[in-house]
Amino acid sequence: MGRLLRILINSSGLFTFAVLQLLCLYLIVNHNDSQRRIWAETKSVYGSSASEFIADKLAFLDVARENEILRRENAALLARIPGSGYNTSVDTASFQDSMLQQRFTYxxxxxxxxxxxxxxxxxxxxxxxxxxxxxxxxxxxxxxxxxxxxxxxxxxxxxxxxxxxxxxxxxxxxxxxxxxxxxxxxxxxxxxxxxxxxxxxxxxxxxxxxxxxxxxxxxxxxxxxxxxxxxxxxxxxxxxxxxxxxxxxxxxxxxxxxxxxxxxxxxxxxxx
Amino acid sequence: MTSTALVNSALRFVGLLLLQVFIFNQVAWGWGGRDYLFVFVYPLFVAMLPLRTPRPLVILLGFLLGLSIDFFSETLGLHAGALTFTAYCRPLVLRILEPRDGYNIKTTPSVAGLGTGRMFRYLGLLLLAHLSAFFLLQAFSLVFAADILLKTVFSLPASLVVMAVLVLIFNPKA
The missing domain is CATH 2.40.10.350 (Rod shape-determining protein MreC, domain 2)
Incomplete structure (x- = not known):
């Protein structure tokens, strides 16, 4: 702890600089039009590939949730195959004839x-x-x-x-x-x-x-x-x-x- | 930091702020519809803070002065970012220019304290850092590297001349 504190104090200049510089960059990007546009453009050019790369590397973290989603989807699909449906169409044969009165229907x-x-x-x-x-x-x-x-x-x-x-x-x-x-x-x-x-x-x-x-x-x-x-x-x-x-x-x-x-x-x- | 140095620094803060905002911000020269020459005097404030000033304080003061100038120039963050960088570089520049027997720790970087030649080399290097950082932040992309270089090349001598004139006129001791 003491060592860590000493390191922090020794490089306090660097820390101050880093914090303030990040604050400045934030201000620049948020309050200056041309820089904002450049930043947005850069983000759209490199951001997608970068986030794709990151998502690729972190995909395994999502496996459990992904699995759950797929399982639900499987259940939904299984419920839709014809064998799991209850056929509600009614096929009853009967006919109208003045000479014969219907007695049995099927x-x-x-x-x-x-x-x-x-x-x-x-x-x-x-x-x-x-x-x-x-x-x-x-x-x-x-x-x-x-x-x-x-x-x-x-x-x-x-x-x-x-x-x-x-x-x-x-x-x-x-x-x-x-x-x-x-x-x-x-x-x-x-x-x-x-x-x-x-x-x-x-x-x-x-x-x-x-x-x-x-x-x-x-x-x-x-x-x-x-x-x-x-x-x-x-x-x-x-x-x-x-x-x-x-x-x-x-x-x-x-x-x-x-x-x-x-x-x-x-x-x-x-x-x- | 003695009280004289404190007062002088405060005065320099306000004076350089007003000077930069009301006079030198109007100076711009170039060709082909683009400006390549600008004059920056406010890095002098960071340059002339006493040697014993703690490094975080130097950086914080640089940030504050830059931010003040930004408020008047409607370039929020630009001057602040550049001057923060300059303040961070100050000890490095001082180490490069360190005399064989070291600095007198109680002095202020001034013509009297460093000697004329070393003082101007010191101011030049600081200005180089400041201008590069500023124009880089202004362009915000290395695509404009040629622009950044041209602006730095033209602005550096002009700013250095103005600073030298100020330093020689006022010739502060602290």
Whole structure:
């Protein structure tokens, strides 16, 4: 400290000179037009390259902030790729016809989530209560059935796949014989139609349709074809093995079936 | 610093200020629409401060005199910067011109104190420093180096002559 003080005192002339000279330069630049212009010009000529050089050397100091900015930008960009959007365009098919009154409407939806394959397959679609999806509505996929809506949130719905051990769908043959469609949990390409009376003649490759009796699916949608029939002794019924037309595990789209007469039909069902 | 030196310095401060501002600031000579000859007398104040004056004080006084002249000349900072530099250079010039047996520490740099020849060399070197600094600050760019050189070359003898006349007329002892 003493040494430092001595150095300061010994070179007090230099310090006084430096301070006053800087003050003079400041005054000159700020109060004289020609010098001010020269200074501004000099600054613009050398200043940019100098500040570029300095910024180059000091760039690493900014890395953390820069990183944060880039991370936010990444998040913003990720939010904009199509996969992260919720498609709000509504595709509902219906038509006006004086002879036919619309009963079923179809709402297009995308499958956004699927459970891993198992005995209880479910999936999630990106349409929900906001667009009138309700519990118990059916979902059809291209060329076949997909499942039945079981849970509904405002924007999404959970669907019990027809490949779910608890799913029961009313299905029948062309000749009005009908039974219950269920899955035995073994082969995702085959389902079983049970409770078909054993006197009904069934031939392989007969087509199985929905009956529409449960107000879940429209009448007459093809489900699959009969592969084999097996009479169950003593019950008066036979089980039909049905090969599905579609592959529910591979479905990417689903059309939610809305029965406009559901309330009316439900009233009838509650009458004892 | 004796009281005589103090009074003399104060008088020189005011006198040189008035002389420079009201008379020698009007002097300018040149050709081709440009002025190359100017007369500066106020560095004499810094030159003739007593030898024992502390260096920071010399610099501060030089700054103040330059600033005062700047206020009258509407060149804020120019004269002040140049005279601050001159005041800073004063000990260096004195060391260059130091006689073999050293200075009498109590004297004032004057004809009597330094001798005529050494006094004028001293004034010349100080003026050289002052004029170079002043014209450099005035041009504010080395692009005008030729201008700075010409102005210094023309102004140095003129200023030195005026200073010599003043020193010889008044011939101060302190």
């Amino acid at each position: 709402l297009a939806s995308r499958v956004v989530n699927k459970s891993p394959y198992g005995p209880y397959n479910t999936l999630v679609i990106d349409r929900g209560a906001n667009l009138g999806v309700e519990r118990g509505q059916g979902v059809v996929a291209d060329g076949g059935l997909l499942g039945i809506v079981s849970e509904v949130t405002p924007r999404h719905a959970r669907v019990l796949s027809i490949l779910h051990l608890d799913t029961r769908i009313s299905a029948g043959l062309d000749n009005q014989a009908f039974g219950t469609l269920r899955w035995d949990g073994r082969d995702p390409r085959r389902v079983t139609l049970t409770d078909v009376p054993d006197y009904v003649p069934v031939a392989p490759n007969d087509t199985i349709f929905t009956t529409g009796y449960s107000n879940v699916f429209p009448t007459g949608l093809p489900i699959g074809t009969v592969e084999s029939s097996e009479p169950l002794p003593g019950t008066g019924s036979q089980d039909l093995t049905v090969v599905l037309l579609n592959d529910p595990l591979m479905a990417g789209n689903g059309y939610i079936v809305r029965d406009l007469f559901k309330d009316e039909l439900d009233q009838l069902n509650t009458v004892k």
